[in-house]
Amino acid sequence: MSGFRSKGHPGKGVATDDASYETMTADVLIVGSGGAGLRAAIESSDAGASTLVVCKTLLGKAHTVMAEGGIAAALGNVDPGDSWQVHLRDTIVEGQRLGNWRMAEILAKEAIDRVYELEEYGALFDRTAYGKIMQRPFGAHTYRRLCYIGDRTGLELIRTLQDQVFKRKIPVMDDVEVTSVFKDPATGRVSGAFGINIRTGGFLLFRCKAVIIATGGCGRVYEVTSNSYESTGDGAALAYRAGADLMDMEMIQFHPTGMISPAGVRGMLVTEAVRGEGGMLTNASGERFMEKYDPKRMELSARDVVARSIYTEMVEGRGSSNGGVYLDIRGRGADYIKKKLPSMYSQFLEFAGIDITKDRMEVAPTVHYQMGGIRVEPDSCRSTVPGLFAAGEAASGLHGANRLGGNSLADILVFGRRAGLAAAEYARTAQPGRVAEYDAGDEMARLLAPFKVKGGQNPFALKEKIASVMWKYVGIVRSGEGLAKGLEEMLAIAAESKNLEAKGGRTYNQSWVDSIQAWNMLLVCEAIIRSAIERKESRGAHTRSDYPDRDDAHWTVNVIVRRKGRGMGCEFMPVQKPPPELESLFRGG
Amino acid sequence: MSKAVRLRVFRGTGNDPTTFRYDTFDVPAEEGMVVLNAIHYVQSRLDSSLTARWNCKAGRCGSCAVEINGTPHLMCKTSLGMYDGEVTVEPMKAFPLIRDLVTDTTASRDTAGAIPPFTPRSVSKRPWLFYQGDVERSRELRKCIECFLCQDACHAIREHAADYIGPRWVAKAASFDMHPMDGSNRSKFLREEGGLEYCNVTKCCQEVCPEHIAITDDAIIPEKERVVDEHYDPLVWIYRKLKKRR
């Protein structure tokens, strides 16, 4: 090496068979530093609980930073007709009546406070001509409702919350992969968690009274996705293994517009704001095809509708030259585009060499969001395991069968805060639980297995294999036959995964950490496929070619996945009926 | 297309020079391929022990900062088509090495925590009212994805690491100072703890910024001017605050 180099970390790492661990203690452990995790940390700390945040990438890099479009909240700054009632209605009706009414009510009411709070924390929202927070239209929101910060809303949200975390001196450990949640064998309550300090390769035992899972989604289980590296469904896997219920796992949102070429950027998101700002979808013959599928709302129809419409154009041979459809914003003029959609302008210029003020974009659906996840109690975000909480994309219930754009950033602020509060309150009265020595021992043996394998599977290749099976059999349109085949292949990959090999030492060993994530992905995929097999109808994001219609008589239920003996079991739970005064809001939906 | 790209990748762990070496990999070239695609190809097909940090793969999170042919770049945004012949990929030199292409950028987090935070001035009217025009100046600096390429490029940091916080953090302080509702002042911090005087305005930082933030022009120079004004004339400070308040 030539020239200047900063002094490095100690070169000698932890031995590959070292079974020791370091112990950390807190009242509340928060897994994840996305919007949900950071907002939970602020609330938990303000409520007086000793709080520790851990995340598997770096603080400030969580998936949330990618969010562009905005935060949905019925401020009524642009359209005075908006109200929490209309926001609630949109959320439930567009969720195809599968969502929990109480969660939607909380969201619609509290998102307003959370947006103003974020502003007072320092976030700089775009303004109306009267100096208020500006709001833009978005798919299937009745009114202009999305509060935004250019097209970098998520980045500003994370930075702003991060600053609040610094201000409160809440400890954050990043580069930590949490691998298991532990329960006190006597009480069944959460007593701690286990993890890997990725930077050193050492093990960590967290002794805590409550754990909040804020680990985001699982988009990376698909080949084409807008999601970041960390979205491997770890949270659902951790919770499931601790005995918690998962719900609505079959509900995977395909965002209608992802980039398709060049190959290296396939799946990268083209924000809905492009359509919000007037972008038009056309097929190979120049037809504005949304006229056929939803003449009223056109490009701003619900995401599941637009994604299926694009898919239909593609498979029926009316696609663009690279096999997608066209998205055209040129009509807006160069100045407007550069001002309102600066990130999209530079994204196409830098990644694809296309100037969107002059040329059409080519787009196709990309996996974007998991509506399902850990089943929680609406007011407190409690899971079915005492002491285990979940918030954000890792939790389920709010979005039903289709999430509205902008509702996720609202979700992570509203329910992140509630989870933090509820966990701190729980920890105030809970006794510290015991972590059984055998739990830590068994966990270390499980985690170290990939170092014992020689000539085994490459974890990066195995992850790719999982993603291609999901893409092939569990995509936008599913069939009983395809899903059965998918399950069979997934179980075969699961068998191979016992043979994953970690190469090299333990210091920042990605092949090791990715092996552990691959196991989580396999578990989550199994849950998705089993739930998709069960739901014999089409609703929202879940489309079955063999059951093309929505069937309210039989399927106004949530599919629950739970550990059953050594295997995975599914159960059905009727969707909770709203009280009459709210039911009247949903009429016709 | 059967052309191959030859990657020369730094390998090594921590501060142990006996582990340092360069490995060479031939990766099939594809249209529009970026360096990160090539690294992933190596990991899944050629050598799974290679380690690199990445997350969003879309230029939004700033995780995959490295040096490519000696210049700071994000791997996800750097097209291999830009280079002829062998491409050398090395970790950022201004940060402690962890392993292979991964460095430790977390020490500067203490700096972030030390910057006087956004402190709203007291106003009676809620929700706040201010205008789009008031937003733009601070907004530009808020595009920062904390990739720290600018810190890697800055020679003032290399020479005075302990004394100068570096361009990213000056820009951060400036983004607070330029917030239309902020009632605090960071000049004293930048002068006494930030070591702003060590910057001699070479603009190397803004040249490498993947977000094209004019760090020197729009953050460092205005802050330097303020530091000078206010250090010599405290009345200027009061005047500025009044002006901001309008």
Ligand SMILES: Cc1cc2nc3c(=O)[nH]c(=O)nc-3n(C[C@H](O)[C@H](O)[C@H](O)COP(=O)(O)OP(=O)(O)OC[C@H]3O[C@@H](n4cnc5c(N)ncnc54)[C@H](O)[C@@H]3O)c2cc1C
């Ligand atoms: C490109 C893009 C644009 C989007 N735009 C919008 C938008 O405009 N509006 C909107 O409402 N929504 C949008 N979304 C969706 C929204 O951004 C996400 O759903 C939301 O940010 C999820 O936040 P979260 O806090 O739940 O989790 P995340 O932000 O995903 O954070 C997860 C955290 O958990 C950590 N973690 C995961 N597993 C582990 C583990 N095993 N151990 C330790 N830590 C772990 C990660 O490191 C990370 O810190 C967008 C999504 C994408 C991909």
Ligand code: SF4
């Ligand atoms: S302008 Fe200042 S901060 Fe930027 S690289 Fe030069 S010395 Fe460093």
Ligand code: SF4
């Ligand atoms: S200012 Fe630019 S180069 Fe520096 S950390 Fe931010 S985005 Fe990276």
